[in-house]
Amino acid sequence: MDTLPSKILENVVNELSKLPGIGKRTALRFALHLLKQPIKETETLAAALTSLVTEIKYCSRCHCISDSEICPTCSNPKRNNTIVCVVENIQDVMAIENTGQFNGLYHVLGGVISPIDGIGINDLNIVNLIERVERENIKEVILALPTTMEGDTTNFYLNKQLQKYDITISTIARGIAIGDNLEYADEITLGRSILNRVPFDNVFKR
């Protein structure tokens, strides 16, 4: 990285390059871009960033980001409140919402169990999930966690904790993505897509 002609510039480049995927060069481009804009623009950005971290709220039920105590999904009477889909983070909630295929509620864990990163059971919204299963009229919990070692560890732990309740525990289907060629699929996915094959009519009669 070039030596910068100003400490103020250097400072903002250092701060911006902490953003994920942003190197010093891109950070410099951001800083010089902001310098060409009216001062007001950058002040608005700075204020938005501050209010993000100081004012953001999480739904007390599903732990999704929300402007109110209970998020619009949780408070929507049209949603099926007997099914809860457990996800790692709010991006996953948005991805599932985008499909338009799920009408139940969510539960955002805020991560997965990862001893190597120091993330244990108490760092995640696991106790609250169990409380929800105890208190609410939940009939099915769908585990939609990532297929990583950490995701699987979390899946197994949750499955064990939820066994004693009279609910269905399911997990999202893993298989060959629509449009993908079988020959390029990895062996585990292809193997699982055969083991977990579904009756033809189940898919095409919907």
Add this chain to the structure above:
Amino acid sequence: MDTLPSKILENVVNELSKLPGIGKRTALRFALHLLKQPIKETETLAAALTSLVTEIKYCSRCHCISDSEICPTCSNPKRNNTIVCVVENIQDVMAIENTGQFNGLYHVLGGVISPIDGIGINDLNIVNLIERVERENIKEVILALPTTMEGDTTNFYLNKQLQKYDITISTIARGIAIGDNLEYADEITLGRSILNRVPFDNVFKR
């Protein structure tokens, strides 16, 4: 773009996506990343951004970003103050400084003449350049502007304005980049590299 579950989040995503090359999806990733960090981190970033636009200063001589009234390059007695290299912006200054091949001073125009973007002569540091040529002991002005239509327009304008002074006006060499194959070079560059060929000894005896 997915509908976001919070106005505060939406606001910060909108602001971040004004940065060059940043779409809504990356902006969301930044916002969610910041939410996982300690609040202090984001507050430091916001403060750095604000101080960037409110406290940044420009060298009154070369118009490069500087923490002092006169930048370290302009105030360095070891630099050759008879040669001034005219560039579009401070990235160009940093790029030339990185080569270690230039020991003169700079003059940052802050852009190039571009009627289509509403950038005229008075929006650039052109008058100050002519004042410098009049007042300072400048013997050579190197025009190192981009080879775009706007860059060339600016080159021609500056050349015309500087004609009446007893100085050498030069422009940086354009040619085939070191390591590039001739067969893949564009015709204009290759043609110019032949027209502006240099005596072999000039290059290899330095």
